[in-house]
Amino acid sequence: MPDSFKEILSRESVFVKRDVLSPHYIPGKLPHREKEIERVMRSVSPALEGGKPRNLFIYGKTGTGKTSTVKYVLNKLQEEESGKSAPISFINCRLYGSRYKVMQKIVQDHIPDFAKPGYGISFFYERLLDWIEKDGKQLIVVLDEVDMVKDLDDLLYTLTRSNDDLKKGGVSLLGISNRLNFKEKLDPRSMSSLLETEIVFSPYNSRELASILDARSKTGFAKGAVEESAINLASAIAAQETGDARYALKLLLRGGEIADERGERPVTDKHVEEARKSVDEGVATDAISTLPDHQQIVLYAISKLTLRGSRYSRLGNGDSDGENYLLSGEVYEDYVDSSKKFHKMPRSARWFRQYLNDLEMLGLITMVDSGKGQRGHTRFIKIAYSAEKVRDIVEKQLMGG
DNA sequence: CCTCCACAGGAAGCGCAGGAGT
DNA sequence: ACTCCTGCGCTTCCTGTGGAGG
Numbered sequence: 001m002p003d004s005f006k007e008i009l010s011r012e013s014v015f016v017k018r019d020v021l022s023p024h025y026i027p028g029k030l031p032h033r034e035k036e037i038e039r040v041m042r043s044v045s046p047a048l049e050g051g052k053p054r055n056l057f058i059y060g061k062t063g064t065g066k067t068s069t070v071k072y073v074l075n076k077l078q079e080e081e082s083g084k085s086a087p088i089s090f091i092n093c094r095l096y097g098s099r100y101k102v103m104q105k106i107v108q109d110h111i112p113d114f115a116k117p118g119y120g121i122s123f124f125y126e127r128l129l130d131w132i133e134k135d136g137k138q139l140i141v142v143l144d145e146v147d148m149v150k151d152l153d154d155l156l157y158t159l160t161r162s163n164d165d166l167k168k169g170g171v172s173l174l175g176i177s178n179r180l181n182f183k184e185k186l187d188p189r190s191m192s193s194l195l196e197t198e199i200v201f202s203p204y205n206s207r208e209l210a211s212i213l214d215a216r217s218k219t220g221f222a223k224g225a226v227e228e229s230a231i232n233l234a235s236a237i238a239a240q241e242t243g244d245a246r247y248a249l250k251l252l253l254r255g256g257e258i259a260d261e262r263g264e265r266p267v268t269d270k271h272v273e274e275a276r277k278s279v280d281e282g283v284a285t286d287a288i289s290t291l292p293d294h295q296q297i298v299l300y301a302i303s304k305l306t307l308r309g310s311r312y313s314r315l316g317n318g319d320s321d322g323e324n325y326l327l328s329g330e331v332y333e334d335y336v337d338s339s340k341k342f343h344k345m346p347r348s349a350r351w352f353r354q355y356l357n358d359l360e361m362l363g364l365i366t367m368v369d370s371g372k373g374q375r376g377h378t379r380f381i382k383i384a385y386s387a388e389k390v391r392d393i394v395e396k397q398l399m400g401g
Numbered sequence: 402c403c404t405c406c407a408c409a410g411g412a413a414g415c416g417c418a419g420g421a422g423t
Numbered sequence: 424a425c426t427c428c429t430g431c432g433c434t435t436c437c438t439g440t441g442g443a444g445g
Contacts, residue, residue, distance in 0.1 A: 098420080098421095100420075100421070120421085120422070120423080121421085121422090150430090292432095327407090327408095328407090328408070328409090329407065329408070347432095347433070347434085348433075348434055348435080349408090350409095350410080350433085350434070350435080350436095351432080351433060351434075353408085353409065353410070354410090354432095354433095357410090369409095369441090370407090370408090370441090370442085371441090371442085372442075373442095374407090374442080374443090375405095375406060375407070375442075375443055375444090376405085376406040376407030376408060376441080376442070376443080377406080377407060377408050377409075377439095377440055377441050377442070378406095378407055378408050378409085379408080379409080402445105403444105403445090404443100404444085404445085405442105405443085405444080405445100406441105406442090406443080406444095407440105407441105407442105408439105408440090408441100409438100409439075409440080410437100410438095410439085410440105411436105411437085411438080411439100412435105412436085412437080412438100413434105413435085413436085413437100414433105414434085414435085414436100415432105415433085415434080415435100416431105416432095416433090416434105417430105417431090417432090417433105418429105418430095418431090419428105419429095419430095419431105420427105420428085420429080420430100421426105421427085421428075421429090422425105422426090422427080422428095423424100423425085423426085423427095
């Protein structure tokens with residue numbers, strides 16, 4: 001318990017430059033991505049000499065450094081080529097998820113005068129061609145999370161076709177995606193245009209993660225403020241999950257915050273261990289509060305019944321492990337009641353089943369098929385997180401609003 | 402053995418909001 | 424700015440499934 005604000009302020013933090021630990025920070029050096037950086041540079045380099053870069057496609061799971069690598073290379077490109085012959089549009093397709101929006105964004109980036117809404121695609125297209133031809137520019141369009149574009153075939157067609165319509169200059173594409181299987185849905189023609197070159201980013205292993213964390217903590221943390229074992233644990237946990245560098249960074253950052261809150265000085269693996277709980281809980285809270293209302297209500301019904309105990313408590317005799325499993329029928333009944341409580345019209349039983357499947361996909365509940373000992377064919381449902389917490393989150397979410 | 406139970410999940414169709422085209 | 428179109432969330436209807444009960 002601090003005696004005064006003065007004490008809190010004078011207390012030394014383990015951080016010296018906190019934002020270095022943030023996942024958005026792009027360090028001056030990207031460890032373990034040297035090969036990838038070189039390949040991206042190689043494919044972009046023709047732009048420096050007025051040539052058309054090859055189209056490039058990058059895959060890799062989240063937190064493997066795809067976006068950072070591309071941003072790093074493009075920053076370098078703009079530094080070395082301070083002229084205006086290789087303009088860049090960096091587009092996050094989660095925000096600009098259609099051909100129209102992407103085209104509009106490109107125009108807005110470079111010729112904002114014409115970016116008013118209401119114009120058709122063909123208008124944007126021709127303005128853009130004029131602008132590129134003017135002094136033979138080499139436009140580079142980066143499509144981050146490219147799988148989020150609804151009419152991707154059309155977009156790719158439009159952009160690659162522009163090279164045929166241009167007398168001078170060119171447009172090249174750089175696509176980034178974390179889903180490997182999405183190209184199956186693509187038109188073979190747009191596939192071959194996008195996949196001229198392909199780079200796969202593999203997940204970091206725990207040693208690589210450790211050296212990344214180590215490098216960042218050297219500038220982010222105060223000297224001696226973080227123990228090596230803490231870094232190793234954070235890397236090991238993240239490597240075990242998916243090799244996600246963002247997750248590893250979060251663990252370390254949160255661990256530092258926890259240590260600060262208690263005024264403890266070196267960040268140890270104990271802090272990281274607790275950070276893991278807190279981070280995972282935060283993820284669950286986020287996942288729940290962004291859920292559609294009715295899925296939240298289903299979760300609410302499940303958590304309520306879990307706390308009260310199943311009405312049909314006769315599970316297979318002797319199966320003492322099966323505590324707190326609920327039947328989908330009784331959950332539906334409570335879901336209908338709970339919907340009324342939150343002033344919502346309950347959905348049909350068919351759609352309720354769909355909700356259950358969605359929630360299972362998100363890892364918020366688990367289900368097993370009813371075996372012996374149960375009349376009829378149903379599923380046993382169990383909540384994956386603390387029932388009290390889930391109930392409170394949903395209540396807060398749906399009551400005040 | 403057949404029937405019933407208590408569901409699972411596919412198919413078809415419907416109304417609506419928002420995006421595309423004019 | 425206006426209409427047309429499409430995708431999405433949802434309902435209704437239906438067939439399937441595996442054990443219980445008679």
